[in-house]
Ligand SMILES: Cc1cc2nc3c(=O)[nH]c(=O)nc-3n(C[C@H](O)[C@H](O)[C@H](O)COP(=O)(O)OP(=O)(O)OC[C@H]3O[C@@H](n4cnc5c(N)ncnc54)[C@H](O)[C@@H]3O)c2cc1C
């Protein structure tokens with residue numbers, strides 16, 4: 001629909017943004033009989049299907065196959081993986097998503113939206129009004145940190161560049177060892193790039209239990225990735241066709257110190273690293289620029305929502321914009337909460353069981369509290385770990401591949417007073433799948449006694465849950 005044609009139109013609900021949050025919400029509301037307009041300035045469907053979750057998982061799976069094949073022809077394999085990725089994401093063509101929404105009865109308009117009291121402006125030329133609710137689902141965008149020379153230097157990538165391009169850099173530096181940094185380090189290292197991950201915090205995945213980041217670093221090092229934690233990037237300069245990175249005083253780690261012989265660096269100077277490309281993956285920030293939230297009395301820097309995802313009155317926010325569980329399943333869930341609220345069956349959101357997965361091999365699944373977050377809210381905790389490699393499943397798999405040295409581990413975190421499971425962290429083969437029962441256990445506030453009593457299929461990886469659950473149940477009884 002052309003924005004101008006909509007001038008003066010009225011809808012019960014207007015949704016701004018059609019990603020993993022806005023699209024399912026608009027669809028559910030239209031199916032529920034409400035008159036809904038969804039406004040999208042870029043691709044219907046948002047980032048996940050085109051430049052985020054789906055292409056990154058496609059590349060990770062292709063990378064895994066390539067490693068298993070032992071084929072030394074990295075460039076040809078990478079080109080084939082990119083072709084598969086692009087088929088999987090339909091060449092980043094959003095017409096299927098748009099047709100799906102239209103088929104469900106959502107009115108769609110491609111326009112940049114901004115808000116005014118009671119109305120939404122489309123590309124600054126047309127005005128539409130809502131009567132029941134306005135829902136903001138504008139997502140988040142990559143943070144580019146204020147590093148000297150970072151902006152404007154050619155050769156700087158974000159995940160969007162990597163996941164829509166076809167270049168295999170010989171030397172790739174990745175700034176940030178979070179979910180994107182770890183997943184894309186595995187992809188490029190598997191296809192022969194010399195990858196260096198530069199993480200500011202003392203461990204990778206620093207919001208998780210520290211041992212988990214250590215195990216992730218071990219997993220990436222097996223693939224030849226040079227993992228440097230505790231690093232501070234101070235400057236970026238053009239260097240031929242690539243970039244030259246300079247580091248802050250004292251920011252180099254004891255291990256992997258430049259000057260030692262290791263893959264991933266050309267050691268141009270004691271405090272420098274040369275790379276062909278620098279992928280910046282240091283987190284995301286909510287997309288609020290130009291939205292005009294101030295005109296609704298909202299502070300763009302404090303988009304706190306209540307338990308129904310309401311910002312104020314009839315204005316809601318969902319998805320990455322809220323920074324609550326910034327995952328597609330988090331956005332989908334928040335969409336369901338708002339849909340239920342607007343369709344008259346409202347209930348409070350419970351974010352406690354939302355899994356945090358990283359799809360490397362070995363994969364990560366964490367849920368609920370870490371010891372740090374539990375301590376911050378004054379909870380006393382008990383923890384127990386298990387070596388996932390002690391399971392029969394692991395023994396069977398390692399007999400087939402005796403060189404399989406992927407790190408694996410599981411930790412359960414119990415509330416010492418109530419005896420319920422409040423957190424879990426797992427890394428291991430397919431942990432994103434087998435550890436998922438722990439997400440439900442946290443959400444359902446399952447006691448350690450019940451978890452310890454629960455049988456697990458033999459010989460599955462989930463048997464790893466039994467030992468730490470039984471240990472904690474015993475300690476809670478003592
Ligand atoms: C590389 C990468 C890999 C990821 N992998 C996973 C994964 O494996 N699993 C997982 O669960 N999550 C993953 N995520 C996170 C996931 O992609 C996001 O959490 C999810 O897509 C957020 O959905 P959203 O609807 O909030 O935002 P988006 O998908 O960004 O949608 C917001 C939409 O709003 C539109 N918009 C913004 N401003 C305006 C405006 N003013 N007017 C009109 N439209 C506007 C944007 O164009 C966009 O389409 C990954 C992210 C990245 C970057």
Ligand SMILES: NC(=O)c1ccc[n+]([C@@H]2O[C@H](COP(=O)([O-])OP(=O)(O)OC[C@H]3O[C@@H](n4cnc5c(N)ncnc54)[C@H](O)[C@@H]3O)[C@@H](O)[C@H]2O)c1
Nearest residue numbers: 145176177178179180181199200201281282283326357358
């Ligand atoms: N599997 C998944 O669900 C998945 C995969 C990829 C991305 N995502 C989502 O996409 C979003 C963005 O991912 P991301 O990896 O960019 O963010 P992130 O927040 O997961 O990780 C960012 C990392 O960068 C580090 N960092 C911050 N500033 C730095 C600096 N100046 N120098 C070096 N390191 C620095 C942080 O300590 C952190 O480890 C997140 O919300 C993430 O959850 C999810």
